[in-house]
Every structure is written in structure tokens, then in C-alpha cells.
Amino acid sequence: MRTYIWTLPTRIFHWLLAIGFTTAYILGDLDNFKNLHFAFGAFVGALIIFRLLFGLFGPTYSNFKDFPVGLKNQIEFIKTYFSKTKIYAGHNPSASVVMILILLTGLICGISGYLLYGTENKILNIGINEEFLGESHEVLANLFLILIGIHLLGIVGDILFHGKTGTFQSIFTGYKNTETKNAKLNNFHKAYIFLWLIVPFYIFYLAYGLPVNTKDKQTKIENNEYYEHEDD
Numbered sequence: 001m002r003t004y005i006w007t008l009p010t011r012i013f014h015w016l017l018a019i020g021f022t023t024a025y026i027l028g029d030l031d032n033f034k035n036l037h038f039a040f041g042a043f044v045g046a047l048i049i050f051r052l053l054f055g056l057f058g059p060t061y062s063n064f065k066d067f068p069v070g071l072k073n074q075i076e077f078i079k080t081y082f083s084k085t086k087i088y089a090g091h092n093p094s095a096s097v098v099m100i101l102i103l104l105t106g107l108i109c110g111i112s113g114y115l116l117y118g119t120e121n122k123i124l125n126i127g128i129n130e131e132f133l134g135e136s137h138e139v140l141a142n143l144f145l146i147l148i149g150i151h152l153l154g155i156v157g158d159i160l161f162h163g164k165t166g167t168f169q170s171i172f173t174g175y176k177n178t179e180t181k182n183a184k185l186n187n188f189h190k191a192y193i194f195l196w197l198i199v200p201f202y203i204f205y206l207a208y209g210l211p212v213n214t215k216d217k218q219t220k221i222e223n224n225e226y227y228e229h230e231d232d
């Protein structure tokens, strides 16, 4: 018996987030692709804001109230990990924590990127220096990457030890091999998803158009700082 766990918006969000993060991360270090970096970074931030809201009123399993994050759940999960008795239809307790951390880190990383951009280009003055913002943005991007590594290890664990549940396949098909309540979208969800599929792409377009401070880059090149930074 199969149960519908991840509705289409959750699965679309997942793959757009994966593409958005991977591209933003790779482009972060490449000076010729700054606009694309801003665009993919802002896209990730916008996607996540919508996912966080969806977590408050979304369907069963995608709703944060169905994320078993409590300590008791964590202990039970660890104790019963190798016994085949317990099946988690939505995220398991540890995955729930990792998912929430991925969402929060991704959001803060996107915001820090915007603050860094604004400070570098003298559009914003939030009283935090550029160097600190740059370091924070880099640390957050790497923390995001580490969390994805943990996420992927969790999936490998699921394939090896709970393969019958079909967790891996579920992010493609929406279904897991268990018998419980199906997730269902109501009309409000459907209307909301429409916005979710439009606004992040619009933010992508706006961020792509942000002017890149080429004068600053030129000064860095002339002072030899540009290449030093590349070597870090």
C-alpha cells in the first residue's frame, strides 16, 4: 500500500532549491558571474520564505506541526533506527531538524548576501563592516553545504536500512510505501502555490539586474587585492 506524502509543490520546491543552491554556491566565487550569483542566491531566499509559510498552513507532512523535532522523538528514533518496526510517513525526527536548519540557514545566507552586496555598494549602512559580512556570508554558505551533506547521508542511511519505505523515491513520486493518511491540497494551497511559482522567479529577475560594482573590482585588480582574494 502506498501513501501520498509529498504533494507537487513540496517536490517542485525541493528540486528548485537544490538547483538554486548548487548554482549560487558554485557562482559565489566567480567574478564574471556575479549577476547570476545574486539571482540564484535571491531565488533561494525567496523560495525558502514561501516554504516557511507553507510549513505554517500547508498540507499534512509538509506542515511543521508534522515535523517530530522533540527530544523524546529523537531518542526514540535513534533507539529504533535499526529495528524495522517504526515507519515515519513524513520526515523522521532527525531529518525534521536538518530540514528546518537547511531552511533557516538558507534564508539567513541569502539575507547576509544581500546585506553584503548593499554594504559593498554603499546602498545600505547597517553598521556592520564589509569584512565581517563577507566572512559571515561565506560561513553560512558552507554551513548550508554541510547540512546538505548530512541530508544526503540521511538519505543513504534510509536506502540502506529502511529501503522498503521508499523515502528516496518519494521526493520524485510523492509516494512512500506505508499505509496512512494521504496528503491533500485544498483550494487555498493551490492559489498560494501559484504565487510561489511566480514571485521567486520575479525576484531572480530583479536580482539579476542589480548593478555590479565594476569600479570596485577594477580598484581591487589595480591594488592586486583581487588576485590575493582569489587565492584565499
Ligand code: HEM
Binding pocket: 010, 013, 014, 017, 018, 019, 021, 022, 051, 062, 090, 091, 092, 095, 099, 102, 103, 148, 151, 155, 167, 168, 169, 170, 171
Ligand atoms: C542542494 C541539494 C539539496 C537540498 C538543498 C535539499 C533540501 C531538502 C529539503 C529542504 C527537504 C525538505 C523538503 C520539505 O519538507 O519541503 C528535502 C527532502 C528530501 N530530499 Fe533533499 N535536498 C537536496 C538534494 C537532494 C538529493 C540529491 C536527493 C536525492 C536524490 C534528495 C532527497 C530528498 C528526499 C528523499 C527528501 C524527503 C526526505 C524525507 O522523506 O524525510 N535531496 N531536501
Ligand code: HEM
Binding pocket: 021, 024, 025, 026, 028, 029, 037, 038, 040, 041, 042, 044, 045, 106, 107, 109, 110, 111, 112, 113, 114, 115, 116, 117, 120, 137, 138, 141, 144, 207
Ligand atoms: C543562499 C544563497 C547564497 C549562497 C549559497 C551564496 C554563496 C556564496 C559563496 C560561496 C560566496 C563566495 C564566498 C567567498 O569565498 O568569499 C559568495 C559571495 C558573495 N555573495 Fe553570495 N550566496 C547566496 C546569496 C547571495 C545573495 C542573495 C547576494 C546578493 C544579492 C549575494 C552576494 C554575494 C556577494 C556580494 C559576494 C562576494 C563576492 C566577492 O566580492 O567576491 N549572495 N556567496
